[in-house]
Amino acid sequence: MFKLITTGYFYADGGAMFGAIPKVSWSRSYPVNERNLCVLAMHAGVVKTADGRIIIVDPGVGQDRLNESPAVFYRFYDTTDLCEELKRTGIKPEEVTDVIFTHLHFDHCGAAVRKNAHGTPEPVFPNAAHWVSRAQYESERSPHPLEAASFLPENTALLEKAGLLRLVEAAIEPAESLRMQLYDGHTLGQIAVTVKPALSPDEPSPANAGNITTVVFPGDILPLASHIVPERISAYDLYPTLSYNGKTEILEKAASGEHLLVFFHDAYTACATVKKAGSSFKINKKVGL
Secondary structure, rough: EEEEHHHHHEEEHHHHHOOOOOOOHHHOOOOOOOOOOEEEEEEEOOOOOOOOEEEEEEOOOOOOOOOOOOOHHOOOOOOOHHHHHHHHHHHHHHHHHEEEEOOOOHHHHHHEEOOOOOOOEEEEEOOOOEEEEHHHHHHHHHHOOHHHHOHHHHHHHHHHOOOOOOOOOOEEEEOOOOOEEEEOOOOOOEEEEEEEEEEEEEEEOHHOOOOOOOEOOOOOHHHHHHHHHHOOOOOOOHHHHHHHHHHHHHHHHHHHOEEEEEOEEOOOOOEEEEEEEEOEEEEEEEEOO
């Protein structure tokens, strides 16, 4: 099973999302309003594998802290309760075996912790291993001023105290159906997740995407489908040249291996296959949620 759950939307500055690329170029591929704001989504990945894993990739921002800085500046809206959405697919939070954070920026991982009825924060997925890179963990513990506001270290500390945190130091394959590869660029030690969902007769391939059997979650290495143009690098990326190298490596593999790419923040193209076009890349087939 492979499913994307859109957990909400927010606004981000178009110039910030596309960096040094002129607006006349990028605005043809991604809408922007009169205030130069782009609508961004948060697509949490839900995957069941043949070996019995139930995996959540990037559960999203959560709902506890939307009125706090820095979340309040992004004007989050239409946020959903991920647990309620999971129940509609027949999954209970305690059944989730793995939660993978591509990185620890709050819009990707905040929903892994929430306050209970007594106002005490607790893990949402109490039996799941929560995977994050050691480099990202260390960045959160001693953050650069440029990304310090993006972290929720108290959430990570809670997961660690509960014995749920798993630190990834290099590329690993915890199972035949799951691989995690590390990339620097947007931030240090971001994980790109490659997973093979278990297929059922009524779902012959992920999201009915033809013969595709492999799904890749590149997180903010490729936040939007528009970012498949290698030069379109977000101003939020701490190391732009490394971002360029990482995204081209992922795109080369996706184009040659017929992988389905998930664009976590794209409000219009949640996932797609890509193909090589000269020295660049193009969307081959868009796939609906």
